[in-house]
Amino acid sequence: MILHELIDYPTLRVIWWVLLGVILIGFAAMDGFDLGTGILLPFVGRDDVERRIVINTVGPVWEGNQVWLILGGGAIFASWPQLYAVSFSGFYLAMFAILFALILRPVGFKYRSKLDDTRWRSAWDWALFIGGFLPSLIFGVAVGNTLAGVPFRIDDDLRIFYDGTFFGLLNPFALLCGLVSVAMLTMHGATWLALKTEGEVRARAVSYGKRAALATIALFALGGVALWLFVDGYVITSVINPAGPSNPLLKTVEREAQAWFANYGAYPWTLIAPALGFLGPLVVWALIGSKREIVTLAAGMVSAFGIIATVGVSMFPFILPSTEQPGASLTVWDASSSHQTLFIMLCISLLFLPIVLAYTAWVYSILRGKVGREEVEGGGHAY
Secondary structure: OOHHHHOOHHHHHHHHHHHHHHHHHHHHHHOHHHHHHHHHHHHHOOOHHHHHHHHHHHOOOHHHHHHHHHHHHHHHHHHOHHHHHHHHHHOHHHHHHHHHHHHHHHHHHHHOOOOOOHHHHHHHHHHHHHHHHHHHHHHHHHHHHHHHOEOEEEOOOOOEEEOOOOHHHOOHHHHHHHHHHHHHHHHHHHHHHHHHOOHHHHHHHHHHHHHHHHHHHHHHHHHHHHHHHHOEEEEEOOOOOOOOOOOHHHOOEEEEEOHHHHHHHHOHHHHHHHHHHHHHHHHHHHHOOOOOHHHHHHHHHHHHHHHHHHHHHHHOOEEEOEOOOHHHOEEOOOOOOOHHHHHHHHHHHHHHHHHHHHHHHHHHHHOOOOOOHHHHHHOOOOO
16 A cells, blocks of 8 residues: 555545644734734834833744744645645735735834834834734735635636736625734734733723724624625535546536535534634633633634634635636645645644644743833843
């Protein structure tokens, strides 16, 4: 027996679909509070010292957290090459905007305190706000477009053509999903600041966190209603072989109203995902002002898990539907890398992922504790 045949092809495809979700959730859970902290920076910090406190809560960890984004891009490239081809070429301008905003973060961290000038520092504070707000919004817009479908087509030679525009991505449903993302990550950033700060900064973070939690619940519910009423899902109408070749053109697909809700009826246990999407913000709203700071931070992560998992569960087995050529829609069963490639990648992931997680846990244990005025004003290593 060839080694990679120890796990059959359909199972490996599902495993990598799950792992892609895990990476996206890991990014939202870990780097999400960095983005949320940037969004809150101009509002929870009223003077220079308070804003430096906020920056120093994420300054030592943001680089490690952003590795999840790199992992996501690498996983898509290696395990779902056709998804990579459509998304990274069709969403090119959106990706550029995200990268521009993310580049503002390290530049802002390093240069903000180079000059003791109020206008200089205020400008960099708003740059850090943009570095948190813009990626949060665009990531949500991307999810909204994934649910609604993307205008691409595939010819008989399996060449992929994207026929959309950047402004076409900014449709009302996608923007609503963007607001869900902004509210969720703002809430998550508030839970981090409630854990890492004290005094007036913490009090303001708690106040904004409660409002962001309620906004997350309301917008998530509104997104579900909009998905039911205005967004068609997709259904495979032909026989498909889960172990077949990676050729999306070997099936037929039709658009159908409420199709994205079919999995919940067929598999009621999947309702756990949207339930957690509502439960997480509810727990944050109830506990963010209390001393259960770790529980509150975990609830923010549960919210990210529930909301992102809801999208994946709703769409399965679709990964990226096509509005222009529904039969070319990418699914778990026909858009992956080869059997051998997925197996080798799985072995590498099982070897190195526990190391990464253990190291991350160790770093956070070393950096535990709150950031206060004394540390910022007197610490030689403070931002």
